[in-house]
Amino acid sequence: MTPQDRHARAEELLGTVGVAHRPVGGREATAANLAWWDADADDYQAAHGDFLGDADFVWCPEGLREADAALLGDVAGLRVAEIGCGQAACSRWLEGQGASPFALDLSGGMLRHAAQANARTGAAIPLIQASAEELPLADASMDAACSAFGAIPFVASVSAVFAELRRVLRPDAPWVFAVTHPMRWIFPDDPGPNGLTATQPYFDRTPYAEVDAEGRATYVEYHRTLGDYVRALSGTGFRLENLVEPEWPAGHTRTWGQWSPLRGKLFPGTAIFVTRREP
Numbered sequence: 001m002t003p004q005d006r007h008a009r010a011e012e013l014l015g016t017v018g019v020a021h022r023p024v025g026g027r028e029a030t031a032a033n034l035a036w037w038d039a040d041a042d043d044y045q046a047a048h049g050d051f052l053g054d055a056d057f058v059w060c061p062e063g064l065r066e067a068d069a070a071l072l073g074d075v076a077g078l079r080v081a082e083i084g085c086g087q088a089a090c091s092r093w094l095e096g097q098g099a100s101p102f103a104l105d106l107s108g109g110m111l112r113h114a115a116q117a118n119a120r121t122g123a124a125i126p127l128i129q130a131s132a133e134e135l136p137l138a139d140a141s142m143d144a145a146c147s148a149f150g151a152i153p154f155v156a157s158v159s160a161v162f163a164e165l166r167r168v169l170r171p172d173a174p175w176v177f178a179v180t181h182p183m184r185w186i187f188p189d190d191p192g193p194n195g196l197t198a199t200q201p202y203f204d205r206t207p208y209a210e211v212d213a214e215g216r217a218t219y220v221e222y223h224r225t226l227g228d229y230v231r232a233l234s235g236t237g238f239r240l241e242n243l244v245e246p247e248w249p250a251g252h253t254r255t256w257g258q259w260s261p262l263r264g265k266l267f268p269g270t271a272i273f274v275t276r277r278e279p
């Protein structure tokens with residue numbers, strides 16, 4: 001399967017016929033993304049499962065591992081919420097470090113893979129189906145939270161998600177999340193030479209939506225500038241401590257969607273925000 005036709009099954013199941021740049025509200029986006037991640041879950045796991053591992057914490061297509069980066073600090077004994085966990089490999093790695101992870105995802109299809117991996121590895125990570133916009137977790141019940149490309153790009157209001165995380169985290173708890181680097185927005189999602197020419201404005205926040213024949217969204221992704229993230233974090237009570245832009249490692253040849261060695265050697269593909277809940 002090539003990167004170009006990797007989503008063909010999900011697109012066929014959902015009746016995707018094209019792309020629209022138009023405003024999309026939270027309810028439409030969440031419904032579309034729930035259906036899309038359910039439809040794409042098997043293909044996502046088939047394409048990336050070996051790279052992500054069963055119990056490994058890989059932050060991004062550049063291959064940065066929490067074992068090396070330690071962005072969450074020492075997690076032993078901590079209750080950690082993984083937001084948009086997918087197959088929950090990060091949570092299983094966290095459990096191996098002595099943490100008590102809680103793995104949350106919108107998609108039952110993705111959580112089915114997480115349950116299968118739990119069974120394969122003997123892990124007993126709690127798997128919780130929920131949107132990041134409404135976490136079924138008690139106030140101040142978590143000591144840390146993390147997300148590797150889960151949820152944040154797919155929600156209409158990132159401030160609403162940050163506010164929810166502020167509610168469930170105890171004071172001073174780390175909240176670390178990886179997203180597509182905002183500068184990638186200006187380029188086509190193409191790992192090859194076509195992905196090197198800027199075609200759309202960085203400052204245009206109109207979301208990317210795929211649509212069916214009736215114009216209903218079947219997949220939605222939101223763009224925020226770096227400044228938007230900084231303002232949303234400070235506006236919801238998080239202190240930004242570091243912004244990690246992983247470099248493409250020498251000898252790393254694996255292409256993941258639009259992430260490729262060609263583009264990786266020229267500009268960043270991932271931004272990892274290392275933040276802490278203000279007391």
Ligand SMILES: C[S@@+](CC[C@H](N)C(=O)[O-])C[C@H]1O[C@@H](n2cnc3c(N)ncnc32)[C@H](O)[C@@H]1O
Pocket residue numbers: 030033037052083084085086087088104105106107110130131132133147148149150151152154155
């Ligand atoms: C790119 S995958 C990342 C999965 C996993 N973290 C990984 O590194 O492979 C994005 C995940 O975010 C989940 N997701 C999308 N919107 C969400 C939302 N509003 N709340 C929670 N999870 C969401 C999807 O179901 C999917 O599992």
